[in-house]
Amino acid sequence: MSYDVTAVGESELPVQPAGLKAVGAQKQIEGKSPWVLALRRLRRDRTAMICLGVMVLIAACAIGAPIFATITGHGNMEQFSTIGRTAAGQPIGPNGTFWLGTDDLGRDLLVRIAYGARVSLFVGVVATAVTVIGGTVIGLASGYFGGVIDSILARFMDWLLAVPFLLFAIALFSVAVQKPIFGFIGPGLPIVIIVLGFFGWASVGRLVRGQVLSIKEKEYIEAARALGAGPWRIMFIDILPNLLAPLIVYSTLLVPATIVGEATLSFLGVGVQPPTADWGQMISTASSMFLYGPWWYLVFPSLALLITTLAFNIFGDGVRDAFDPRGDLYV
Amino acid sequence: MSTETTRSAAGDGDVLLRVENLVKRFPVKSGRLLPTEREYVHAVEDVSLEVRRGETLGLVGETGCGKSTLARCAARLYPLTSGKIYFDGQDITNLSPRRMRPLRREIQMIFQDPYGSLNPRRRVGSIIGDPFAIHRTARGEDRKRKVQHLMELVGLNPEHYNRFPAEFSGGQRQRIGVARALAFEPKLIICDEPVSALDVSIQAQILNLLSDLQRDLGLTYIFIAHDLSVVRHVSNHVAVMYLGKIVEESPVDGMWAHPRHPYTDALLSAVPLPDPDHAQQRERIILAGDVPSPIHPPSGCRFHPRCPKARPTCVSTEPELINRLGDDADHRAACHFPVQDGEDISLSTPSIAEDQRVIESGLIAGA
Numbered sequence: 001m002s003y004d005v006t007a008v009g010e011s012e013l014p015v016q017p018a019g020l021k022a023v024g025a026q027k028q029i030e031g032k033s034p035w036v037l038a039l040r041r042l043r044r045d046r047t048a049m050i051c052l053g054v055m056v057l058i059a060a061c062a063i064g065a066p067i068f069a070t071i072t073g074h075g076n077m078e079q080f081s082t083i084g085r086t087a088a089g090q091p092i093g094p095n096g097t098f099w100l101g102t103d104d105l106g107r108d109l110l111v112r113i114a115y116g117a118r119v120s121l122f123v124g125v126v127a128t129a130v131t132v133i134g135g136t137v138i139g140l141a142s143g144y145f146g147g148v149i150d151s152i153l154a155r156f157m158d159w160l161l162a163v164p165f166l167l168f169a170i171a172l173f174s175v176a177v178q179k180p181i182f183g184f185i186g187p188g189l190p191i192v193i194i195v196l197g198f199f200g201w202a203s204v205g206r207l208v209r210g211q212v213l214s215i216k217e218k219e220y221i222e223a224a225r226a227l228g229a230g231p232w233r234i235m236f237i238d239i240l241p242n243l244l245a246p247l248i249v250y251s252t253l254l255v256p257a258t259i260v261g262e263a264t265l266s267f268l269g270v271g272v273q274p275p276t277a278d279w280g281q282m283i284s285t286a287s288s289m290f291l292y293g294p295w296w297y298l299v300f301p302s303l304a305l306l307i308t309t310l311a312f313n314i315f316g317d318g319v320r321d322a323f324d325p326r327g328d329l330y331v
Numbered sequence: 332m333s334t335e336t337t338r339s340a341a342g343d344g345d346v347l348l349r350v351e352n353l354v355k356r357f358p359v360k361s362g363r364l365l366p367t368e369r370e371y372v373h374a375v376e377d378v379s380l381e382v383r384r385g386e387t388l389g390l391v392g393e394t395g396c397g398k399s400t401l402a403r404c405a406a407r408l409y410p411l412t413s414g415k416i417y418f419d420g421q422d423i424t425n426l427s428p429r430r431m432r433p434l435r436r437e438i439q440m441i442f443q444d445p446y447g448s449l450n451p452r453r454r455v456g457s458i459i460g461d462p463f464a465i466h467r468t469a470r471g472e473d474r475k476r477k478v479q480h481l482m483e484l485v486g487l488n489p490e491h492y493n494r495f496p497a498e499f500s501g502g503q504r505q506r507i508g509v510a511r512a513l514a515f516e517p518k519l520i521i522c523d524e525p526v527s528a529l530d531v532s533i534q535a536q537i538l539n540l541l542s543d544l545q546r547d548l549g550l551t552y553i554f555i556a557h558d559l560s561v562v563r564h565v566s567n568h569v570a571v572m573y574l575g576k577i578v579e580e581s582p583v584d585g586m587w588a589h590p591r592h593p594y595t596d597a598l599l600s601a602v603p604l605p606d607p608d609h610a611q612q613r614e615r616i617i618l619a620g621d622v623p624s625p626i627h628p629p630s631g632c633r634f635h636p637r638c639p640k641a642r643p644t645c646v647s648t649e650p651e652l653i654n655r656l657g658d659d660a661d662h663r664a665a666c667h668f669p670v671q672d673g674e675d676i677s678l679s680t681p682s683i684a685e686d687q688r689v690i691e692s693g694l695i696a697g698a
Contacts, residue, residue, distance in 0.1 A: 030493040034452060219448035220458075223511065225408055228435030229465045230428070241452035 038245070041322040048318025054311040058304075062117035072099070074108035076115050077275050081106045091294040101296035104285060109297065113304050115277035120308065123192055123262040124255045130197035131258070132251050135204025136243070140235050142205065143212025154209065160202040166268070169195045173270035192271050196261050200254065207250060208243060215239050245323040252319045256312035263305055279305045346417075347551050348382040348405060348519055353414035355397070355404050359626060373625050374400040376575040378414075379652075382519070382568075387545070387552040389566030389583070391559060391598065393622060397575040398555045402521045405553065406438050407431055419518065436466065436515035443524035445504035449496040455482075455507055456492035462514035481510040485540060502533035509540065513548070521553045526561060538565060559602045563587060568661075571595045574625055574633045577652060581662035591655050591664035593638050593676050594618075600677075616677045632667065640668050641681035 042048055061068075069075055084106025086092055094101045100109040142153035172195060173187055180186040185194055215221065216239065224238050265271030266280030274281060279301045286298035356371035375397040382388045390398045403409045405416055407423060415424045423434060442448035449458055459478045463469040469477055479489035485506040496504055505525060512520055522541065526534040542565060544550055556562045562569055563583055570580040571594065579592040590596040597616040604610040618637045623629050629636050635645040644667050652665040670676055 033454075033495065219442040219444055220450040222403075222408060223440065223442060223448050223508070224461065224465075226406060226435065226438075226440045227462050227465050227511070228432045229461070233465065238450055238453075242450070244452075 034245070038323045042318060045318045045322060048315050048322075051311040051315040051318065054307065055315060058117055058308050058311070059121060061114050062121050065111070065114040065118055068111045068114045072097075072108055072111060074098070074111050076111055076277060077107070079105045079107055084108070090292070091289075091297055093294070093296055100300045101294070103282065103297055104289065104294075109282075109300055112277040112282065113279070113301055116279040116282065116301065117304065117308070119189070119272055119276065119278045120259045120262060120305070123189065123196070124259040124312075127193045127196035127200065127258045127262070128251055128254045130193065131200035131254060132204050132247060134197065135201035136208050136240075136247060138201065139205040139208025140212055140239065140243075143209040144216055144231065144235050144239065150209075153205070157202040157205050157209075160199065161206075163199070165195070165199045166264070168199070169265055170268065170270050187270075188273050188276075192262050192265055195265070196258055200258070204247075204250060204254075207246060211243050211246060212239055215242050249316065249320040249323055252316035253313065256309035256316070259305070259312070260309055345384050346381045347384040347419060348553070349379075349415075349417040350381075350401075350405055351379050351415040351417070353378045353401065353404055353416070354412045355400050355409060356412045370626055373575050373628050375404065376628070378572075378575075378577050380570055380577065380580065382551055382553055384518075384551055385545075385549055386567040387554050387565050389562035389569040390553060390555045390572060391557060391562050391569060392572035393557065395622060395625070396572045397625070398572050399523050401572070402440075402523055402553055402555055406440055406521050407434075408440075432466070436462070437518045439512035439515070439517040439520045441505075441508050441512050441520060441522045441525045444528055445501045445508060446496075446528075448508050449504055451496055454493050454495055455499070458496070459507060459510045459514065461511065466515070477514075478510075481513055482507075484513065484544075485510045500533075501529050502536055505529060505533075505537050506540065509537070509544070513544065516548060517550070519551045519553070521555075523555045524557070525554075527556065527558065534561065541565065559598060571598065574622060574628055576633055576665065578634065578666070579662075579664040580652065581664075582659065585659050585662045589656075589658060589662070589672055591658065591662070591669035592634075592666045593640050593670055594634050595664075596670050596676055614675055614677045632665070635681075635683075639676050639679040639681060640670075641683050642668060643683055646683060 065076070074080070080098075080102065084092060084098065084102040091102045091104055091106070092098065098108050098110070100113065103109055103112065138153055138157075142150045142157075169191075172181070173191060175181060176185060176187045176191050181191075185191055216234075221234060221238055224234050229238070262271060263278075263280030263283070266278045267284040269281075269284065271280060272278040282301040283298060283305070286294070286301065290298045353375055354377055355375040356373055359370045359372060378397075378401060380388070390402065392398050400409065404411055404414075407416070407426070411424060415422060417423065418434065418438065423431070426434070449455075456475065456478050457464075459481055460469075460474050463474045463477060475492065479492060482489045482492070487503060487506050487510065491499075496507065499507065508525075525541070526537050529537060538561065541552070545552065552565070554562065554565050566583050568581070569583050569586045570577045571586075571592065572578065573594050579586065579590070579595045586595065587599065590599050593616075597618050600613065600616040604613065616639070618639075620637050623633070623636060629646075630649075631647050632638070632641075632645040632650050635641040638645065648667070650665045650667045652663045654660065654662065655664045655666065655669040656671070658664075
């Protein structure tokens with residue numbers, strides 16, 4: 001007989017059987033880490049798993065966008081001014097050639113939406129990564145070192161959260177159009193990521209700082225200090241693992257918010273620039289002609305955005321439930 | 332870990348840790364942006380004590396009297412406001428973190444809360460292996476072997492190396508804390524209420540473990556507790572603290588036989604007795620009022636607002652911690668009117684008017 005903790009099954013606290021020493025002498029006894037437990041809870045969450053499937057599908061569409069172009073035979077930027085538009089120059093509705101219809105320039109909407117997913121997901125992931133990494137490092141430093149460093153960083157975060165983000169983005173855009181900021185931040189994707197990252201990290205920073213403030217008073221931090229551990233070791237080996245759960249939860253919920261943020265900027269014309277396919281931009285153009293008939297031009301990009309953010313959000317909720325069954329995180 | 336003969340035998344009287352005139356004040360934050368007038372919690376005021384090699388010094392007192400702060404200052408976890416600390420003859424008061432690092436191996440702590448003192452996200456093996464990782468003395472298989480040896484030493488199953496703290500009971504967790512503290516065969520272990528969070532039966536196990544280890548490894552302990560019977564069981568010397576000061580200090584038998592400070596007397600009278608007949612005959616000394624705020628401690632003797640024997644002198648003059656009433660040389664009490672043998676202080680009444688007593692209400696600092 002061998003003792004296998006995974007055999008304890010659904011019970012999350014393995015019971016130590018009697019006579020353990022005798023029977024399990026050569027068997028490694030390994031407790032299930034909180035991550036394994038969380039992943040198991042997540043796997044059992046059917047809604048979250050469906051959303052994960054949807055997310056994978058969207059990611060596949062984004063990566064495989066050229067496949068759509070090959071199947072339909074319509075390029076991403078290709079304008080079909082004769083077959084893709086009515087005699088009056090209006091977009092045409094869904095049909096056998098253009099499955100989701102065309103846009104105002106006679107481009108295939110399906111292919112454009114698939115390419116748009118690339119921008120959305122790319123910005124969603126990259127800007128979130130910038131936000132979370134920046135916020136974590138600054139929040140850790142602010143919370144752990146305290147004192148003057150904390151006062152300065154915390155006040156800066158407060159200030160950042162008070163700045164109207166859209167106005168700032170629009171102002172920054174008009175500057176970047178004149179001349180790239182610092183020589184390389186031109187209008188388009190770079191500025192979107194910079195703006196979203198710059199305004200996003202403060203909320204992560206505050207979350208991390210708050211957690212650090214409570215964790216650093218724990219006795220195990222004092223124990224580490226008594227053992228002679230330096231500040232870096234304490235921050236990254238003792239404190240950071242306790243922050244990963246809230247950070248993962250926050251990140252999964254931040255991705256859809258960032259996607260919406262990117263769509264908002266592009267909708268306002270200060271985000272991704274034409275002719276690059278982008279959902280926010282399509283919704284913006286479509287909303288001006290929506291009343292004249294081409295409903296598909298508005299509905300399909302909006303649906304794509306809706307489904308994406310919904311899937312990410314519901315999945316994020318599932319992740320939170322899995323990582324934090326007791327509801328300790330204030331995310 | 333083997334018993335080394337180089338360690339001096341218990342009770343040879345040489346001093347391992349000496350604390351001189353230690354003062355620790357914590358600033359009380361006031362004002363959000365601009366700091367206004369600063370106030371201080373007087374957590375430890377002018378405390379001097381000695382811990383002899385191989386012995387156990389018991390530190391007792393109520394919650395908030397400064398015993399944990401004193402211990403953490405002695406371990407150099409908190410910076411001192413003033414005072415000196417000598418460890419093994421060396422002045423360690425102002426050592427830089429870098430110079431302090433080798434000494435961290437010699438002074439270790441065991442904490443009160445077996446749940447709070449172990450990082451819940453890390454496996455037991457890596458928690459106990461921390462000392463080796465931090466000081467880079469062992470890695471890989473070597474570290475694992477050492478950790479498992481430590482686990483065996485404190486009575487844990489070494490095969491539980493890869494478990495998480497949450498999978499252990501309170502007593503087992505406290506053993507993990509002990510194992511971590513033992514990693515470098517320290518000279519001094521500061522036990523900050525190591526058993527007060529445990530069940531009585533588990534308390535006995537941990538206390539026995541600690542005394543076995545002391546015997547086998549020649550350890551010196553500072554043992555903080557508020558349970559006097561525990562302190563009596565483990566200590567050679569006892570120091571009683573009240574509001575940041577030591578009010579009485581003595582070998583353990585002298586303290587129980589002749590408590591000189593009214594506060595000590597009151598504490599001892601509160602210890603539950605196992606014999607109900609005996610317990611009924613005894614007069615409990617009930618102290619009036621609460622512990623005053625350590626931000627504005629009372630003048631003179633800090634105990635005077637609650638002392639049944641208080642006189643006007645107690646309000647005006649601070650008593651020295653000296654030998655009283657012809658006790659043994661190392662029995663010292665800080666009281667102008669020490670308790671006589673056989674005196675029942677529950678019959679005394681203070682001879683100062685209520686309005687003369689300096690009682691400050693307000694914040695009471697945590698231990």
